[in-house]
Amino acid sequence: MSYPYQIKSLQQYKEAYQKSVDQPELFWSEVADTFEWRKKWDRVLDWNFEEPKIKWFEGGKLNITENCIDRHLQSLGETPALIWEPNNPDDRVRVVTYNRLYKRVCQFAQVLKNNGVKKGDRVCIYMGMVPELAYAILGCARIGAIHSVVFGGFSAQSIADRLEDAKAEYIVTADGAFRGDKIIPLKNVIDDALIGNRTVKKVIVYTRTRTPVSMIKGRDVWWEDEMEFAETQVEKEGVVSFPAEEMDAEDPLFILYTSGSTGKPKGVVHSSAGYMIFTTYSFVNVFQYKPGDVHFCTADIGWITGHSYIIYGPLSAGATSVMFEGVPTWPDAGRFWDIVDKHKVNIIYTAPTAIRSLMGYGTAPFEGKDLSSLKILGTVGEPINEEAWHWYNKHVGKEKCPIVDTWWQTETGGILISNLAGVTPDKPTYATLPLPGVQPILVDEEGKEITGNPATGNLCMKAPWPSMLRTTYGDHERCRLNYFSTYENLYFTGDGALRDEEGNYRITGRVDDVLNVSGHRIGTAEVENAINMHYGIVESAVVGYNHHIKGQGIYAYVICNVVHTDEEHMRQDIIQTVSRIIGPIAKPDKIQFVQGLPKTRSGKIMRRVLRKIAEGETENLGDTSTLLDPGVVTDIANGKLN
Numbered sequence: 300m301s302y303p304y305q306i307k308s309l310q311q312y313k314e315a316y317q318k319s320v321d322q323p324e325l326f327w328s329e330v331a332d333t334f335e336w337r338k339k340w341d342r343v344l345d346w347n348f349e350e351p352k353i354k355w356f357e358g359g360k361l362n363i364t365e366n367c368i369d370r371h372l373q374s375l376g377e378t379p380a381l382i383w384e385p386n387n388p389d390d391r392v393r394v395v396t397y398n399r400l401y402k403r404v405c406q407f408a409q410v411l412k413n414n415g416v417k418k419g420d421r422v423c424i425y426m427g428m429v430p431e432l433a434y435a436i437l438g439c440a441r442i443g444a445i446h447s448v449v450f451g452g453f454s455a456q457s458i459a460d461r462l463e464d465a466k467a468e469y470i471v472t473a474d475g476a477f478r479g480d481k482i483i484p485l486k487n488v489i490d491d492a493l494i495g496n497r498t499v500k501k502v503i504v505y506t507r508t509r510t511p512v513s514m515i516k517g518r519d520v521w522w523e524d525e526m527e528f529a530e531t532q533v534e535k536e537g538v539v540s541f542p543a544e545e546m547d548a549e550d551p552l553f554i555l556y557t558s559g560s561t562g563k564p565k566g567v568v569h570s571s572a573g574y575m576i577f578t579t580y581s582f583v584n585v586f587q588y589k590p591g592d593v594h595f596c597t598a599d600i601g602w603i604t605g606h607s608y609i610i611y612g613p614l615s616a617g618a619t620s621v622m623f624e625g626v627p628t629w630p631d632a633g634r635f636w637d638i639v640d641k642h643k644v645n646i647i648y649t650a651p652t653a654i655r656s657l658m659g660y661g662t663a664p665f666e667g668k669d670l671s672s673l674k675i676l677g678t679v680g681e682p683i684n685e686e687a688w689h690w691y692n693k694h695v696g697k698e699k700c701p702i703v704d705t706w707w708q709t710e711t712g713g714i715l716i717s718n719l720a721g722v723t724p725d726k727p728t729y730a731t732l733p734l735p736g737v738q739p740i741l742v743d744e745e746g747k748e749i750t751g752n753p754a755t756g757n758l759c760m761k762a763p764w765p766s767m768l769r770t771t772y773g774d775h776e777r778c779r780l781n782y783f784s785t786y787e788n789l790y791f792t793g794d795g796a797l798r799d800e801e802g803n804y805r806i807t808g809r810v811d812d813v814l815n816v817s818g819h820r821i822g823t824a825e826v827e828n829a830i831n832m833h834y835g836i837v838e839s840a841v842v843g844y845n846h847h848i849k850g851q852g853i854y855a856y857v858i859c860n861v862v863h864t865d866e867e868h869m870r871q872d873i874i875q876t877v878s879r880i881i882g883p884i885a886k887p888d889k890i891q892f893v894q895g896l897p898k899t900r901s902g903k904i905m906r907r908v909l910r911k912i913a914e915g916e917t918e919n920l921g922d923t924s925t926l927l928d929p930g931v932v933t934d935i936a937n938g939k940l941n
């Protein structure tokens with residue numbers, strides 16, 4: 300197969316970048332030409348950021364699974380598409396070749412069809428990291444259903460909200476999921492989410508943990524039974540087939556919910572063609588993928604990183620993608636290195652939070668592990684601090700592997716700013732340069748472009764790229780307000796950045812009320828809403844603070860209306876409430892009980908002061924003269940938790 304635009308030298312990078320700016324349509328049509336189309340497009344790009352309207356490859360017809368699977372069968376049929384490493388290292392590894400993946404995806408597409416799923420229907424997927432999750436995702440894509448994967452760490456309430464927002468009628472789940480020494484009872488959580496739900500018609504349940512489940516007659520069916528029946532339908536005389544639905548380039552491929560600064564997660568919608576093209580293009584170039592390379596992205600498929608760089612990008616490139624069910628520290632902190640050694644991994648792509656947590660275990664977990672297969676290391680999800688970067692470089696890469704620091708977002712679909720491994724220079728803590736086709740700019744508060752270097756400002760994009768979000772599900776105006784209304788004619792990322800003399804970008808973190816906890820995006824308003832649901836709470840304010848492993852921790856200032864003699868008990872109640880409403884990932888790390896919050900005369904909470912106190916600054920808190928009652932600040936500072 301031909302790969303989209305392989306950039307092999309700094310000179311080529313510069314040329315490609317220039318071409319992508321001067322002739323974007325020509326540039327992207329050349330990239331798009333390397334894919335399988337049922338029908339080629341009529342028009343490469345049609346856009347404006349006012350509405351916004353973003354259309355790539357209009358008139359084109361395709362199915363992403365034909366690109367991720369069918370086109371590889373002839374040359375790569377017996378090559379592993381997925382290598383599945385189970386939670387328990389003593390359990391059997393599963394190697395899924397492209398031939399097998401094809402068969403399973405056809406079979407599952409048939410299962411969906413048998414259960415009434417049609418093109419455009421929304422299917423919610425709530426599973427652990429098992430190959431069946433990949434079959435479910437690709438099965439949806441094959442019949443043109445829109446998948447909405449929900450991370451296993453979200454609560455029943457969060458699932459219920461997402462089901463309702465997406466008006467999902469189908470769910471694919473499992474009895475449970477193994478994560479280290481824990482079992483997450485997925486089906487029970489789904490059952491809780493479905494109390495009172497009247498729209499879900501079918502729940503397909505895969506057996507993984509043998510956790511007891513209640514299967515409701517007429518609604519719940521077993522994955523295994525359905526697959527067995529479907530097998531006889533898709534396979535005739537040894538030939539497997541399930542015709543892929545012909546999709547328009549702009550037909551939605553999936554929805555993925557993510558937090559913003561408002562209290563409600565947004566359903567980010569990605570398209571079929573643009574998403575496919577950009578994830579493949581970025582995968583091949585950023586990681587400098589070579590045929591035969593084994594790629595290990597440690598993310599969960601419940602997040603965008605798993606969608607783009609475990610499933611769609613690597614599979615479309617015909618790569619071998621490692622899928623890991625467990626956690627990095629179980630049964631011990633050498634698990635990633637075991638996996639690298641066992642499967643001869645060439646590319647590892649992980650998060651700074653994982654690196655920082657493994658740093659705490661010293662070098663013993665590396666003993667006896669052969670990491671010599673590694674060629675390229677990557678990070679994603681949050682800024683990587685210098686110490687973690689050097690540790691990764693020294694102990695994992697043995698100072699011979701380039702590190703790609705990849706900046707992107709759920710909304711961008713794929714990596715926008717990153718060095719290309721070994722081709723463009725890396726610089727610790729810098730995501731460095733934009734990929735060809737990506738046009739970042741920095742603006743000041745008024746939206747004026749900050750030119751010249753060095754510079755700092757808010758990071759925006761001034762032109763569309765193929766895998767950008769198209770809308771927020773069911774509410775286009777929300778998409779406009781969130782991303783396109785802050786600054787005229789720009790996509791606003793919500794991140795701040797600085798740019799050095801050479802034009803390298805360093806992402807400094809969110810400039811809105813969104814936290815990044817262990818690489819997971821959490822809106823402060825969401826956490827506040829959850830805390831405020833507890834009966835004893837009048838009001839709360841949540842801010843982030845520097846956390847040595849998680850990057851950011853969650854600090855909550857809480858006003859209670861009940862006299863609590865046991866503060867610790869009250870804290871546990873609050874934590875329990877947040878776990879129930881959002882999920883364990885949003886639990887506050889610190890809860891300080893206060894009498895009042897610092898509010899301006901117009902009633903706005905002065906978060907800047909709360910952030911400073913959470914960071915341990917209790918003296919120089921800046922100008923507080925506009926506060927209704929500046930005395931509140933002193934009280935809060937005096938009661939600061941350590």
Ligand code: WTA
Binds near residue numbers: 793
């Ligand atoms: C942050 C994850 C610094 C950033 C793919 C962004 C990063 C948010 C980096 C998106 C990086 C992601 N350096 N910060 N290399 N990568 N971020 O939607 O704040 O889960 O806006 O997508 O993570 O998080 P999301």
